[in-house]
Amino acid sequence: MLTARPADMAAYATPPKSLTTDFDFPVRERLVPKQNEVLVPGATPDVAHLLLAGHTCRYRMLQDGRRQITAILVPGDICDLEALLAGRSSYAVSTLTRCTLGEIPLSRFASTHDPVLAAALQRRLRRDEAIAREWIVSLGRRDGIERTAHLLCELRWRLAEVGQATDDSYELRITQHDLADALGLTSVHVNRVLMNLRAERLIHLKGGRLTIIDRTRLKHLAQFDPAYLVQ
Amino acid sequence: MLTARPADMAAYATPPKSLTTDFDFPVRERLVPKQNEVLVPGATPDVAHLLLAGHTCRYRMLQDGRRQITAILVPGDICDLEALLAGRSSYAVSTLTRCTLGEIPLSRFASTHDPVLAAALQRRLRRDEAIAREWIVSLGRRDGIERTAHLLCELRWRLAEVGQATDDSYELRITQHDLADALGLTSVHVNRVLMNLRAERLIHLKGGRLTIIDRTRLKHLAQFDPAYLVQ
DNA sequence: CGTATAGTTGACCGGCCTCAATGGGTGTGG
């Protein structure tokens, strides 16, 4: 788990000075602009990417241009966990905002049989899968409003764990177009949903910062239960 | 990986005599009727369930009765992998058809630090997640027909791996209602989609057996690429 | 052979998509 770090608006502008993870390797920091490819599927990369600041996503493209984001990653997450464990990846990874990435050579994982490290990686894998299952529930059985509310609750919870959400407010610079590709909607409808959540005085979103006004009602609307996030 | 076993219609009526897995523990076989609970979320079970015959599913219920199936399991799969690895489960497991389950005491996993076993379990975990991600893509960006076609392709591929699909035909006794809960549709619409696929002469489905008439066109329709299933 | 469950079909409705235009905010260059 990440050491809590005070959330500050400058986090996106300047790389964090120190970010301790459950496996603290020396990492080479790299600043990446928004909407930039980090990993292409099928490639065999030689470094894994630890997200230090900003938001990235895993996604898959269909032939006719349709895109589905399968995971949104927050600081502390390993972007290309599958590539790290299996040597290659079935999904692509891209930045959603300006990001600071920490590059970890894959050679550090290949040879070691450290049981503590293995357990930490397995825990991350299980957590990623638990989040994916909840996304399946959202996409299959929650309507646009509930689904969006659920994602906002999930992000608040995950960002709070790494000290990037104070109270019920966090930085969210993801475009509505990208949110749409995560929620299985169109950007037009995401906009209507967000306007709706604003009108209901459930959230406040402006200038790249989201504030949950009424957490109780938002959680109830989304039927959000953070149990799946707790390992 | 499972040793290939000739697919036979009797598999659902009589437990298979031998089914070798990548970890072959002696298991206690149990015959379970269809639509039966195997695992309830939050519980701390003392046995893991290896599916030997039939189909089970992982699912989650919403408060108002909506249900979303997050995984369909075929022979050779471990139904409650999360419970096995984490001690408790965030999802429920239920049978979709009559099933033969092999019960493995959790104590066999808790103490051992067998690296071969750990690698096998991690491979299963990665595969489950890869399938979940593809479901996210289907639910988010494929319409009803494409989504159904994709699931039928996925099941054919997975069943062929364990010798339960000869050519392009396999036993499928899952009800349209349950298929709907997996596909994020209603049973009425699943029926229309299946009628459509039949009318297009892509599949044949009768008496609990599905036959893919035109595999090339079905794969193309679903944009099915089995790469994600290959570990 | 009767009963229950599952599949099939029709009519109508609504959430979300498509197309299109306008407004607003942010970054950049002069």
Add this chain to the structure above:
DNA sequence: CCACACCCATTGAGGCCGGTCAACTATACG
């Protein structure tokens, strides 16, 4: 520091996919 340009957010009108409700038929099982 301002002006421009581009990207993003917002809003309206109309259409379609899939949902809802309801009835009927077929199949499985005792």
